[in-house]
Amino acid sequence: xxxxxxxxxxxxxxxxxxxxxxxxxxxxxxxxxxxxxxxxxxxxxxxxxxxxxxxxxxxxxxxxxxxxxxxxxxxxxxxxxxxxxxxxxxxxxxxxxxxxxxxxxxxxxxxxxxxxxxxxxxxxxxxxxxxxxxxxxxxxxxxxxxxxxxxxxxxxxxxxxxxxxxxxxxxxxxxxxxxxxxxxxxxxxxxxxxxxxxxxxxxxxxxxxxxxxxxxxxxxxxxxxxxxxxxxxxxxxxxxxxxxxxxxxxxxxxxxxxxxxxxxxxxxxxxx
DNA sequence: ATGTCCTGTACAACAGGA
Numbered sequence: 575x576x577x578x579x580x581x582x583x584x585x586x587x588x589x590x591x592x593x594x595x596x597x598x599x600x601x602x603x604x605x606x607x608x609x610x611x612x613x614x615x616x617x618x619x620x621x622x623x624x625x626x627x628x629x630x631x632x633x634x635x636x637x638x639x640x641x642x643x644x645x646x647x648x649x650x651x652x653x654x655x656x657x658x659x660x661x662x663x664x665x666x667x668x669x670x671x672x673x674x675x676x677x678x679x680x681x682x683x684x685x686x687x688x689x690x691x692x693x694x695x696x697x698x699x700x701x702x703x704x705x706x707x708x709x710x711x712x713x714x715x716x717x718x719x720x721x722x723x724x725x726x727x728x729x730x731x732x733x734x735x736x737x738x739x740x741x742x743x744x745x746x747x748x749x750x751x752x753x754x755x756x757x758x759x760x761x762x763x764x765x766x767x768x769x770x771x772x773x774x775x776x777x778x779x780x781x782x783x784x785x786x787x788x789x790x791x792x793x794x795x796x797x798x799x800x801x802x803x804x805x806x807x808x809x810x811x812x813x814x815x816x817x818x819x820x821x822x823x824x825x826x827x828x829x830x831x832x833x834x835x836x837x838x839x840x841x842x843x844x845x846x
Numbered sequence: 847a848t849g850t851c852c853t854g855t856a857c858a859a860c861a862g863g864a
Contacts, residue, residue, distance in 0.1 A: 584852075587852075587853095608864085610852085635854070635862095635863090636863075683863080683864060685863090777849085777850075778851055778852095778864090779848085779851090780850080782850095
């Protein structure tokens with residue numbers, strides 16, 4: 575089971591890029607962010623023709639999240655992050671697919687900081703931490719995937735000082751991400767590739783893609799029940815180099831099927 | 847401070863977000 579997250583940066587503007595990547599990468603589940611599309615403009619028909627069922631929460635111009643499932647309809651659980659009924663921004667959707675609960679999130683960017691936008695980012699993070707604790711308590715397989723708008727450590731950005739004041743790197747944001755992991759979540763890409771530089775975002779400005787001046791902002795966190803099923807993880811970097819590309823590239827993980835490799839047909843432990 | 851890309855407003859550039 576392959577699960578991906580991709581900040582598409584306007585799903586209608588980049589529908590061709592998305593369909594091309596879906597055909598090439600064949601993910602079973604996709605979390606999309608920054609649809610920048612109202613609910614009624616979501617390209618459900620084109621995605622269905624490509625073999626994907628979808629649930630989404632759009633918003634005109636900004637934000638917007640969706641979960642796609644190959645050959646299936648995601649079972650919607652919620653279309654908002656609990657904790658603030660007055661929060662109107664479309665940044666969270668959750669659905670079950672093939673026995674896995676998938677939370678798709680677009681955490682606020684938070685710039686400029688300090689200021690109200692950074693305060694909103696930190697408050698949103700607190701709500702996510704609370705909700706994530708509740709998900710862990712269910713003791714079911716969960717993936718929390720999306721654009722966290724956090725560079726977790728200095729390992730997750732090219733050598734640069736130009737981002738030091740940016741909300742993506744601030745200690746409060748990094749600490750919140752660390753607190754989330756400390757609940758028991760596994761950062762799949764970093765865990766499978768402990769020493770490699772991994773980037774998922776390259777700013778449009780200043781030749782950042784040709785220079786490979788990237789940041790790791792898009793993360794897939796898996797619950798303890800899924801950690802043992804994690805076999806592979808990566809970033810489809812070439813997507814960023816295409817014509818009309820989003821400024822993010824898709825990140826993905828592969829999970830073994832439930833129970834696979836743990837027990838043989840006879841019921842005894844299978845050799846590993 | 848700058849750079850890039852894109853949308854919405856509203857009809858030409860500019861504000862805003864990322």
